[in-house]
Amino acid sequence: MTKSQIYVLGVSCFYHDSAAALLKDGKIIAAAHEERFTRKRHDEAFPENAVNFCLTFAGIKAEDLTAVAFYDKPFLKFERILTTYVDTWPKGIFSWVPAMREWLIKKLWIKSLIYEKLETYDGSIYFPEHHIAHAASAYLASPFERAAILTMDGVGEWATAAKGLGEGAQIKLTHQIDFPHSLGLLYSAFTYYLGFKVNSAEYKVMGLAPYGKPRYAKKILDNLIDVKTDGSFRLNMNYFTYHYGLTMTGNKFADLFGAPTRPQGFKPTQEEMDVAASIQAVTDEIMVRNAKDLYRTYKTPNLCMAGGVALNCVSNGKILTKTPMKNLFVQPAAGDAGGSVGAALYVYHTIKNEDPPAGRAGLRMKNKDSHWTWETCNLGPEYTNAQIHKLLKKHKVKYQKLTREKLIKETVRLIKDQKVVGWFGGRMEFGPRALGNRSILADARNAENQKRVNLAIKFRESFRPFAPVVLEEKIKEWFEADWTDPYMLTVAQVKKKGIPAVTHVDNSARFQTINRQQNQNYYDVVHEFYMQTKVPVLINTSFNQRGEPIVCTPEDALMCFLRTNMDNLVIGEYILDKQAMPVTLIGKAKKMKFAAD
Amino acid sequence: MNGIIQPMLELLKIAWKPIEKGLRFIGKIQSTILLSLFYLVILMPVAIIFKAVKLTQPKLKLASYWKKRVNEIETEETLLRQF
Numbered sequence: 001m002t003k004s005q006i007y008v009l010g011v012s013c014f015y016h017d018s019a020a021a022l023l024k025d026g027k028i029i030a031a032a033h034e035e036r037f038t039r040k041r042h043d044e045a046f047p048e049n050a051v052n053f054c055l056t057f058a059g060i061k062a063e064d065l066t067a068v069a070f071y072d073k074p075f076l077k078f079e080r081i082l083t084t085y086v087d088t089w090p091k092g093i094f095s096w097v098p099a100m101r102e103w104l105i106k107k108l109w110i111k112s113l114i115y116e117k118l119e120t121y122d123g124s125i126y127f128p129e130h131h132i133a134h135a136a137s138a139y140l141a142s143p144f145e146r147a148a149i150l151t152m153d154g155v156g157e158w159a160t161a162a163k164g165l166g167e168g169a170q171i172k173l174t175h176q177i178d179f180p181h182s183l184g185l186l187y188s189a190f191t192y193y194l195g196f197k198v199n200s201a202e203y204k205v206m207g208l209a210p211y212g213k214p215r216y217a218k219k220i221l222d223n224l225i226d227v228k229t230d231g232s233f234r235l236n237m238n239y240f241t242y243h244y245g246l247t248m249t250g251n252k253f254a255d256l257f258g259a260p261t262r263p264q265g266f267k268p269t270q271e272e273m274d275v276a277a278s279i280q281a282v283t284d285e286i287m288v289r290n291a292k293d294l295y296r297t298y299k300t301p302n303l304c305m306a307g308g309v310a311l312n313c314v315s316n317g318k319i320l321t322k323t324p325m326k327n328l329f330v331q332p333a334a335g336d337a338g339g340s341v342g343a344a345l346y347v348y349h350t351i352k353n354e355d356p357p358a359g360r361a362g363l364r365m366k367n368k369d370s371h372w373t374w375e376t377c378n379l380g381p382e383y384t385n386a387q388i389h390k391l392l393k394k395h396k397v398k399y400q401k402l403t404r405e406k407l408i409k410e411t412v413r414l415i416k417d418q419k420v421v422g423w424f425g426g427r428m429e430f431g432p433r434a435l436g437n438r439s440i441l442a443d444a445r446n447a448e449n450q451k452r453v454n455l456a457i458k459f460r461e462s463f464r465p466f467a468p469v470v471l472e473e474k475i476k477e478w479f480e481a482d483w484t485d486p487y488m489l490t491v492a493q494v495k496k497k498g499i500p501a502v503t504h505v506d507n508s509a510r511f512q513t514i515n516r517q518q519n520q521n522y523y524d525v526v527h528e529f530y531m532q533t534k535v536p537v538l539i540n541t542s543f544n545q546r547g548e549p550i551v552c553t554p555e556d557a558l559m560c561f562l563r564t565n566m567d568n569l570v571i572g573e574y575i576l577d578k579q580a581m582p583v584t585l586i587g588k589a590k591k592m593k594f595a596a597d
Numbered sequence: 598m599n600g601i602i603q604p605m606l607e608l609l610k611i612a613w614k615p616i617e618k619g620l621r622f623i624g625k626i627q628s629t630i631l632l633s634l635f636y637l638v639i640l641m642p643v644a645i646i647f648k649a650v651k652l653t654q655p656k657l658k659l660a661s662y663w664k665k666r667v668n669e670i671e672t673e674e675t676l677l678r679q680f
Contacts, residue, residue, distance in 0.1 A: 075680035085636070087651075089644035097632045101625075111679065126676040163663070175663035232662035351673045 007064060009054065010344030011114065012071035012133075012336050014107050016042045016199045019337035020050035021379075021430075022058055023344040027372035028141075030057040031379040031430040033337050036552040041597060042200055043549075047340075048117060053381055062118040069347040071339030072130035074110050076157035078103055080179055084243050092244035128346045130156025130339065131307070134331075135173055137342025138304035139166035140349055141374040142329040146302065148294035149173065152287075153307030153335070154184035154199070161307070163290065165298050169349045180243040181235045183286055184308050186225060189240055190279040192248035194272050195262030200597045206314055207464050209280035210506035212273030216257065217281045223256055225282065231290030265596065268463065280314060287315040291323040301326040306342065310334040310489075311432065313510045317491035320483060332377050332487035333431035376518065377435055377487060380428025381552065388554045388572040395558065398580040401573055408521065411570055412528045415443050415538065419567035420457055422543055424557040425521060429550070433488045434542035435512060436469065436522035438550050438557070440566065442539040444468055447500035449539060456565040460546040465510070468502035471526055471536040472515040478537060479511055488512040499537045512540060547594035562589035 008023040013034070021031035030053065035041055037049035055062065081099065085092045106113070111125055128136070134151040149171065152161040160182035164173035187205065188198045196204050227233045237243065239253040247261075254260045257275060266272070291303060303325040310316070310330045319325055331338050392399050402410060414421050419442075426437040434440075440457065442449045444466075454462050472484050478499070481492035491510045494503045502509050516523045530536035543551045545564055551557040554571055561569040562581060569576040669675060 073679050079680070086640060086644045086647045089640055090637075093633070093636060096636045097629050100632050101628055124673075124677060126673075127679050128676060162666070164666075172668060173666055174668070176666050177662055178664060181662065226662075228659075228661050230661050230663065234662045347676065350671050351676060 006066045006348065007058065007060060008067045008069060008344040008348045009051065009065050009118075010069045010071065010340035010342070010347075011047060011051065012339040012343070013046050014044055014110070015336055016044050017335055017337040018044050018047040018050070019333070019340045019430075020047040020054050021340040021344050022054035023348055023372075024058060026345075026348050028341055028344070028374075028379060030054040031333070031341060032381065032428065033430070033549070035549040036380065036428060039549055039556070041547060041549050041594070046113060046117060051117065057381070062121040065118070065121055065123060067124055067126060067347050067351075068114060068118065068121065069126045069128060069133075069340075069343035070110060070114065071128070071133040071336070071343040073127045073157050074107055076129070078108060080155075080158050084180070088244035091241075095244060095246050126343070126347045126351075128343050128350075129159070131159045131162040131173060131176065132171065132346055133339040133342035134306040134334075135162065135164070135166070135171050135304070135342070136346035136349070137338045138306035138310075138329060138331040138334070139171055140169070140345040141331060141341065141372065142166075142302075142304045143373045144302040144304065144327070144329065146300055147304045147327075147329070148298045148300055148302065148325075149304050150290055150294060150310075151305065151307040152183050152290075152309035154188060155179045155182055160184060163294060166304060171346070177232060180237055180240070181233060183233065183283065185240075185242055185248075186235060187279060187283060187309070187312075189242060189248040189253070190275065193253065193257070193261050194268065194275060195264050195266035197264065197597050198248060202308070203311070204461070204464065205276045206280060206312060207504075208268055208273055208276040209314070210277070210465075210504050210508060211268075211463060212270065212275070212277030214278040214281035215274050216278035219256065220278055220282050224253075227282075227286055227289070229289065230293040231286050231288075233286060268461075280312075283309070283312060284315045284318045287312070288318050288322050291319045291325045295324045302329070303327070304329045304331075306331045306334045306338060308335045313489055313491045314508075316489055317508075320481075320490060321492075328483075328490070329374075330487070330489045331374065332433065332489065334489075335432065338431070377429040377431050377433070378427040378437055378519070379430040382427040383554050383572070385572040385574075388574060391554045391558065392571075392574060392576075395585055396582065397558070397576060397585065399574040399576050402575060404521070404573070407570065407573060407575065408524045408528050410575060411441070411525050411568075412532060414568050415441060415525075415529060416532065418443055418446055418449070420449070420453055420565070422557060422561045422566050422569040422571070423522070423525075424543065424551065424554065424569065424571045426519070428552055431487065433467075433512075434540065434550055435487065436514065436519045436540065438543040438552075439522075440539075440541045440543050441525070442501070444499040444502045444537045444539045445533070445535055449501040452565075453539065453541060458541065458545055459564070465504040466502050466539045466541050467510045467512060468499060468537045469512045469514055469522075469526055469540040471523070471530060472513040474530070474536040475511070475513050479509065481511070484513040484515075485511060486513055486515075486518055498535060501539055502537065545594065547597045559589045559592060562586045563592060 010021040018034040032050040034047035034050045035043040131151045135149045146167050150163050158178045159176040162173045162176040191202050192198050241250045242248045311334050421441045423439045479492045491508050514523050
């Protein structure tokens with residue numbers, strides 16, 4: 001390490017999806033979710049493993065770090081919690097004790113905890129605000145020199161949403177909406193009401209929505225939320241319990257929709273689909289109004305978004321099609337995990353990067369040499385062929401070793417033969433999506449594959465749609481989209497028939513575009529499939545089963561492959577066939593259980 | 598002396614897990630009682646005053662629910678603060 005190198009470590013934890021990210025001279029060089037190492041979905045614990053991975057990847061020790069950044073201000077958050085308990089007294093009696101225990105034992109001591117975990121680090125620990133971290137994670141990683149910023153999530157310290165402008169290397173959030181009024185928590189309240197897990201299964205509500213009609217949207221707008229023309233909103237808290245209780249909604253909420261809260265695992269009927277469609281329609285409307293208002297205010301077609309709500313691909317698609325915002329950058333790990341990236345970027349650009357070139361109007365411009373634009377999500381650990389080979393030998397499994405070209409041709413042959421293939425190679429993705437390094441691939445032309453992959457491989461609900469990966473150069477031909485999306489963050493209508501496995505009931509799809517620079521092997525598979533079938537689209541879903549975090553190591557991948565009904569596994573330069581796998585090993589793999597999400 | 602300490606240490610090692618479990622259980626009961634008392638005795642008068650003050654606040658009809666942020670110039674000192 002030379003003296004001029006600046007390393008900033010970003011950490012997010014203690015709510016959900018804890019993560020760590022490492023910045024080297026303004027560029028993110030490593031980032032990972034803690035859940036991938038601990039195999040506990042949405043793990044909120046201090047990201048010890050993710051931090052260790054980041055430091056090892058960079059070849060540095062904790063003492064070499066220039067700064068450490070945490071993704072929120074804990075004392076400000078504690079103030080909000082205390083004030084809320086005072087405001088809702090005595091209704092909060094049941095949640096008070098567990099909440100305070102957590103805060104007094106753990107969450108108030110984050111600074112000491114970081115020093116304890118990073119034993120040899122004695123530098124400063126910085127605490128940017130939660131929504132500043134979100135805003136920075138989007139704007140400072142975006143390709144724009146000027147852009148409107150919108151952050152929206154469940155809650156940070158006080159703010160649940162914030163908006164403003166990014167210019168040069170500066171971020172100015174001008175307005176915010178405070179807790180308990182939260183679009184993220186409103187969506188989570190519906191997630192809870194429909195029998196899904198909060199802070200985990202919001203995307204299921206989004207997937208359920210196209211099956212329904214938004215016949216409750218007016219009811220929601222009349223009773224639950226008051227939305228202004230500029231997209232700002234206020235909730236009617238008489239219907240909610242999340243601000244003081246252990247649940248999200250109360251009896252009044254259930255009475256409004258004429259049915260009680262569904263138990264977890266409830267099989268959705270048309271009624272639930274209509275409720276899901278209604279909250280999705282309201283969310284879309286709020287996001288579209290906000291985007292329009294930001295355009296009116298700042299007269300820029302560039303918009304950067306982060307926060308959990310920014311992962312709502314349907315709303316993102318609506319912003320691109322229904323507002324003057326033409327360039328949308330959503331940070332791919334827009335949720336709390338991405339806060340680690342934002343905190344590190346903000347600290348670097350605000351105080352550690354002391355000599356940026358001067359720009360227009362005296363602004364500190366994004367330093368061209370040190371400014372990093374988000375170009376890939378492949379920021380996690382990678383494993384060599386030698387490591388993979390050692391694992392295969394250890395478990396005495398049969399495999400074929402192929403050259404790159406043959407491996408691609410063989411993968412395409414298998415997919416064409418209607419096999420479902422696990423695809424493992426390269427660095428693990430950062431963010432909630434598998435984008436071609438930890439993926440399951442299948443033929444999108446076969447409608448049966450949607451049911452098969454859902455029920456027999458992922459063991460998840462049959463209504464869940466699958467996302468397509470499409471060659472970037474073919475996007476306009478196959479989808480109603482004039483934008484590319486390498487991170488699977490928007491939804492568009494499907495233009496052509498012939499890919500039923502990835503076409504949702506409303507003819508939409510949450511697509512991923514791919515070009516050769518982004519991921520050579522992955523691109524070549526899709527391209528070879530196109531050459532042979534004239535269809536440039538495959539099913540791409542994350543390499544995991546229900547309730548399991550996306551696989552991280554070759555061992556995780558092998559076990560997931562053996563546990564599920566996947567047909568083949570392509571792992572590094574090796575290819576495995578389920579038929580040839582030892583029965584005892586399959587039995588061992590099947591003993592691993594994951595709690596349903 | 599060593600002859601006594603060594604087996605005692607071994608015994609303590611074996612017994613430590615159930616002892617720790619027991620101590621944690623007692624600690625949980627203690628903290629539940631103390632925190633509940635705090636909630637009922639200390640927070641109650643604060644809550645009454647808070648609600649009384651809140652009632653006196655005029656209810657404004659707002660054109661927008663966006664609230665202006667107080668933006669202080671971000672410095673190293675403000676970023677070091679946990680509040």
